[in-house]
Amino acid sequence: MASLVTCPHCGKRPKEEFTVKGAALTRPAVDAAQDVWFDYVYLRDNPRGAYQEYWHHTSGCRRWLVVTRDTATHEIFQCHDAAERGEVTA
Amino acid sequence: MTPYRLSSGGLIDRSSPLSFSFDGQRLNGFVGDSLASALLANGRLLVGRSFKYHRPRGILTAGAAEPNALMTIGRDGRTEPNTRATMQELYQGLEAKSQNCWPSLDFDIGSVNGLLSPFLSAGFYYKTFMWPAGLWERFYEPVIRRAAGLGKATYQADPDGYEKIWAHCDLLVVGAGATGLAAALAAGRAGAKVILADEHSRAGGGLLSETAAVSGNSASDFLAQTLAELASLPNVTIMPRTTVFGWYDGNVFGAVERVQKHVEIPATHLPVERMWRIAAKQALLATGAEERPLVFGGNDIPGVMLAGAMRSYLNRYGVAPGRRVAIVTNNDSAYALAGDLEKAGIVPVAIIDGRADARIEGYTGKARMIRGGYVSDAHGGKALSSISIWQNGHTEKLDVDALAMSGGFSPIIHLACHRGGKPQWSDEKSAFMAPDGLNGLALAGACAGIDGLAACLEDGAAKGLALAAVLGFDGHAPTLPEISGDIVNAAPAAFKIIPGVRGKAFVDYQNDVHRKDLGLAVREGYGHVELAKRYTTSGMATDQGKLSNVNAIAILAEARGISPAQVGTTTFRPFYTPVSFGALTGVSHGKHFQPVRKSPLHDWAKKNGATFVETGLWYRSAWFQRSGETGWRESVDREVKNARINAGLCDVSMLGKIEITGKDAAEFLNRVYCNAFLKLPVGKARYGLMLREDGMIYDDGTTSRLEENRYFMTTTTAYAAGVMNHLEFCAQALWPDLDVRLASVTDQWAQMAIVGPKARTILERIVDADISNEAFPFLGAAEVSLFGGQVHGRLFRISFSGELAYELAVPASYGEAVADAFMEAGSAHGIQPYGVEALSVLRIEKGHVTHNEINGTVVPSDLGFGKMVSASKADFIGKRMLAREGLHSSERLQLVGVVPIDPATSFRSGSHILAKGAEATLENDQGYVTSSCYSPHVGSAIGLALVRRGPERHGEEVMIWNGLRGEFTPGRLVSPVFFDPTNEKLHI
Amino acid sequence: MSEFRVTLSPALGGRAAVSRKGISVEAQPEGTLLHLLVDPTMGDAVRLAADLMAAGLELRPLTTGQWFAVGDTALAHADLAALSATLKPQADIVDQSHGRVRIIVKGKMAARVLSKGTAVDLDIAVFPVGHATTTLFGHISAHVTRIGEDAFELIVLRGFAESLWDELAQMSLEFS
Numbered sequence A: 001m002a003s004l005v006t007c008p009h010c011g012k013r014p015k016e017e018f019t020v021k022g023a024a025l026t027r028p029a030v031d032a033a034q035d036v037w038f039d040y041v042y043l044r045d046n047p048r049g050a051y052q053e054y055w056h057h058t059s060g061c062r063r064w065l066v067v068t069r070d071t072a073t074h075e076i077f078q079c080h081d082a083a084e085r086g087e088v089t090a
Numbered sequence B: 001m002t003p004y005r006l007s008s009g010g011l012i013d014r015s016s017p018l019s020f021s022f023d024g025q026r027l028n029g030f031v032g033d034s035l036a037s038a039l040l041a042n043g044r045l046l047v048g049r050s051f052k053y054h055r056p057r058g059i060l061t062a063g064a065a066e067p068n069a070l071m072t073i074g075r076d077g078r079t080e081p082n083t084r085a086t087m088q089e090l091y092q093g094l095e096a097k098s099q100n101c102w103p104s105l106d107f108d109i110g111s112v113n114g115l116l117s118p119f120l121s122a123g124f125y126y127k128t129f130m131w132p133a134g135l136w137e138r139f140y141e142p143v144i145r146r147a148a149g150l151g152k153a154t155y156q157a158d159p160d161g162y163e164k165i166w167a168h169c170d171l172l173v174v175g176a177g178a179t180g181l182a183a184a185l186a187a188g189r190a191g192a193k194v195i196l197a198d199e200h201s202r203a204g205g206g207l208l209s210e211t212a213a214v215s216g217n218s219a220s221d222f223l224a225q226t227l228a229e230l231a232s233l234p235n236v237t238i239m240p241r242t243t244v245f246g247w248y249d250g251n252v253f254g255a256v257e258r259v260q261k262h263v264e265i266p267a268t269h270l271p272v273e274r275m276w277r278i279a280a281k282q283a284l285l286a287t288g289a290e291e292r293p294l295v296f297g298g299n300d301i302p303g304v305m306l307a308g309a310m311r312s313y314l315n316r317y318g319v320a321p322g323r324r325v326a327i328v329t330n331n332d333s334a335y336a337l338a339g340d341l342e343k344a345g346i347v348p349v350a351i352i353d354g355r356a357d358a359r360i361e362g363y364t365g366k367a368r369m370i371r372g373g374y375v376s377d378a379h380g381g382k383a384l385s386s387i388s389i390w391q392n393g394h395t396e397k398l399d400v401d402a403l404a405m406s407g408g409f410s411p412i413i414h415l416a417c418h419r420g421g422k423p424q425w426s427d428e429k430s431a432f433m434a435p436d437g438l439n440g441l442a443l444a445g446a447c448a449g450i451d452g453l454a455a456c457l458e459d460g461a462a463k464g465l466a467l468a469a470v471l472g473f474d475g476h477a478p479t480l481p482e483i484s485g486d487i488v489n490a491a492p493a494a495f496k497i498i499p500g501v502r503g504k505a506f507v508d509y510q511n512d513v514h515r516k517d518l519g520l521a522v523r524e525g526y527g528h529v530e531l532a533k534r535y536t537t538s539g540m541a542t543d544q545g546k547l548s549n550v551n552a553i554a555i556l557a558e559a560r561g562i563s564p565a566q567v568g569t570t571t572f573r574p575f576y577t578p579v580s581f582g583a584l585t586g587v588s589h590g591k592h593f594q595p596v597r598k599s600p601l602h603d604w605a606k607k608n609g610a611t612f613v614e615t616g617l618w619y620r621s622a623w624f625q626r627s628g629e630t631g632w633r634e635s636v637d638r639e640v641k642n643a644r645i646n647a648g649l650c651d652v653s654m655l656g657k658i659e660i661t662g663k664d665a666a667e668f669l670n671r672v673y674c675n676a677f678l679k680l681p682v683g684k685a686r687y688g689l690m691l692r693e694d695g696m697i698y699d700d701g702t703t704s705r706l707e708e709n710r711y712f713m714t715t716t717t718a719y720a721a722g723v724m725n726h727l728e729f730c731a732q733a734l735w736p737d738l739d740v741r742l743a744s745v746t747d748q749w750a751q752m753a754i755v756g757p758k759a760r761t762i763l764e765r766i767v768d769a770d771i772s773n774e775a776f777p778f779l780g781a782a783e784v785s786l787f788g789g790q791v792h793g794r795l796f797r798i799s800f801s802g803e804l805a806y807e808l809a810v811p812a813s814y815g816e817a818v819a820d821a822f823m824e825a826g827s828a829h830g831i832q833p834y835g836v837e838a839l840s841v842l843r844i845e846k847g848h849v850t851h852n853e854i855n856g857t858v859v860p861s862d863l864g865f866g867k868m869v870s871a872s873k874a875d876f877i878g879k880r881m882l883a884r885e886g887l888h889s890s891e892r893l894q895l896v897g898v899v900p901i902d903p904a905t906s907f908r909s910g911s912h913i914l915a916k917g918a919e920a921t922l923e924n925d926q927g928y929v930t931s932s933c934y935s936p937h938v939g940s941a942i943g944l945a946l947v948r949r950g951p952e953r954h955g956e957e958v959m960i961w962n963g964l965r966g967e968f969t970p971g972r973l974v975s976p977v978f979f980d981p982t983n984e985k986l987h988i
Numbered sequence C: 001m002s003e004f005r006v007t008l009s010p011a012l013g014g015r016a017a018v019s020r021k022g023i024s025v026e027a028q029p030e031g032t033l034l035h036l037l038v039d040p041t042m043g044d045a046v047r048l049a050a051d052l053m054a055a056g057l058e059l060r061p062l063t064t065g066q067w068f069a070v071g072d073t074a075l076a077h078a079d080l081a082a083l084s085a086t087l088k089p090q091a092d093i094v095d096q097s098h099g100r101v102r103i104i105v106k107g108k109m110a111a112r113v114l115s116k117g118t119a120v121d122l123d124i125a126v127f128p129v130g131h132a133t134t135t136l137f138g139h140i141s142a143h144v145t146r147i148g149e150d151a152f153e154l155i156v157l158r159g160f161a162e163s164l165w166d167e168l169a170q171m172s173l174e175f176s
């Protein structure tokens, strides 16, 4: 059916307008150790509770967002533009 | 007037008769009737057969929870099975048919299942059909499906329309009974934007059947007055015939409006059902409470009905339930029915009240009272004939033709539980209540455990006002009307297992689960509520246990010696009541199934004889058939040859096109491509490879530098949207400090490839500039004017075919005219249009890759692009993971060409490569064919393949094996470039 | 001079306006539609607006750092180049005059019809005249601007214009 995500630019929109990329992780430095890169590319936590993800408002403002949502209740705690630095915690 | 229809009273219009049919028999009803009330008025007590035992069943309720009176309505494409007769408005010409019966409703062979019932007990399917497994699909399931099952769907197309729509409001009130009306009025008066939805054909809920007086007037007068005021408020929308079926994240409610389910021939400009998605800031459930059946033997015999339902039929529809009516209850509410029956001249033969101390204020009737008594069994076949009354160990038999029962009330809290909250047992209310701590949703009136008209009006008004206030709308508490003659339950009904029961006592009517099944489930170790549900199927029918769940839990609790709270309950899930596939589909079928994306050259291709193929949403021209050509291959071969001999024109508008500007555009490209882009000169195009972070190739294409800080990127058609999203991710999330700006210009340009030895000669008549090889060499890119400056476009000298070739982009609306000009300018030079099939052959001959090869498993060196990867760049997407040792192994599957040894033979893409003489096993698999075609240039089938150490094995004989089809084709590995390996043609 | 006379083939060229009770759907002429990409450090819509108004164009907010500038008549190539030069370095112009199609939906029922496609609340109290956003309309992404109390302009990718048109015609059927 539907569920609404509050885009910081567009307001409440149905999830169909978005594309989810997955965990919002910080890209390691290019010379970081191989296991750091393995973590970044392949390994994911699967928490019950708060989880930070990259969502793209594909059919709206086309901005990449960092969405913090509860994997169990679907509650969205926070949603901000990905270009705002310093809020992505790996 | 039929024998059961009262001569006056009710909300039916006796001056507007309607005729309808039931199982082919013509019957009459009135405007205002439901199908159920009309059937009852005609004395049709037997309306269906039960699911498992094929027992005769009658109408049990007057609302959405009806488990028995499920019928097939309509005919042909409009056939709709499992319609609840209680919810279906009667209309002129309605055709209804009973279900679950063969050969007829009156004589049903399946009812022998009743005789076999010891074999159909709980868990029967699990126990019996476990073994042998092979018999399940071939024998058991078809037999069971024929015997059981609900109505049958039609195979004909639905001729009617459906649609979806969004609505937004401050307050959604679900249920337009007394509570909901009071809430909507209070919030509406305060100025909130209110939607009041109700699943019934008219607003009013219980008020439609109420005989208590409101401020000295009838309940229906009060209702009319309230509705008139609501209608006068522009901020209030009343939506009758609208079932709110689900509560979703973000406080969105799903609702289905039955726009034209009450007419014989729907108007074609209107949908028959409209699905609403209602985004509500706050919502209030005023959904009322469901009366519970009592679990005694034969409680399913036609003539046994819930007391509230009987009251509805009597008061709202003017239908007498019978001549000798008894009432059995464990609470006060049923006495309102007793009073109403007496007013209609039908004095109940007995009121059997399980409470030894029952004293009902407000009931002064003449009916015989049997206190501390129970109906232990009802008797009769297709109609009720008598009941056995158990009192203090003695049994008395009484002849009756109708029995009203009331086992207490369950608040209708389904919606409140749709987002994961579990119902909470309340000892005080003797019912499951909505979970605490709901956000954006409140409950009022009977669904919150409140009883009585006055209390419901008060609670509705208070909560409507409070929710409006939360949203900043201030209103005044209304003056509440005086209620007289209402019977309010002094205390909730307590559960009690009925003593003396002999016959089948049904808990879940729709799935034919009776009391003993639950006892059996407990004895066999399936007493947990979730297990019992599945073991017995109680609560698993289309009514989701609306009537049965609480009774089932009480019985489980009794059998296990624990409280209902300890038994717990299962969760309610959407949909509250079944929703048609039509409503869920909306307009998305037929030509509206999905959007079509058309190239600006679509009409040009069409008039040149294109056959189109759907690729994603695009319609692409696949080939252009000429007269005399008998098969697609003939057309494609001609197009390929002509492009290599003369010239071809191909529509490549659907390539993704992205314009990239900003001061850091060059740096940005340098980071998203694995090859170098910083030093690409203005006026030049370059082939680029984008990797994923894991080092695999993501997409390829050419990017041209048009100005110092302006680039024009092309992507593959399939990955156009994905690449744009990816670039935006890089620009916004990874490197927001770079000044890079992206615009998708895919649709701005009609782009055509002009290919072949005559390409330049033809192009010279189109573009104004000097495009000689010296002035505009291979990989040139320039803005050009056309036709003496009439049009401005972009010209790229790039080649996917290996021929002298150009791609010309012109503003989309000029596309058709420019393509026409090409055909005219090229006619003397043999120009012909070609489609994607020929395009594919040309590129396979040249050994160019597409996503057939770039399939997510290949790194640049696998495709011979190893040297392109920049060793000097500090960083690019995929750099770190591409450095992994295993990705540089020569044992990897790498690009190679493949041909059949015998040119008369061929092979398919997807076939596997085996070493010559090796056994055809997966262990011996050395790779697979990614692309294949017939090559007019080579004169045989050719292919591209990813093969272990492929580049080192040119010349080696192999076996091309298609295990699915059992095909073996001896072949040879060769260079993947079949055409012009030295690239001379590109530079002529 | 060239021997060829080129003509335009607008995406919705053959479509007569849909006119029903309280709702009409009409294609706008394919005039000018410029995509403005603004320097993130210099983004100033006010200055842009003045230059664009001089060129006969109206601004539509698109997304962070991006605007559409629309006009009913086509801008000559030289005028576009001149405008481009004027706006630099503040903004880059990407010409989308042929890449996007404008459709006007107007009438008392316009908001109701559009609500069959979009989840955006089009109540004038929250979506006033001049307000614009991009949203999914059914399965098609479109940019919506309220250009009057009961009038909306949709901007859609050219390739989807026919499909969106057909959807609008279907969704307004209720008012025939």
Ligand SMILES: [Zn+2]
Residues within 6 Å of the ligand: A007, A008, A009, A010, A011, A057, A060, A061, A062, A063
């Ligand atoms: Zn957005």
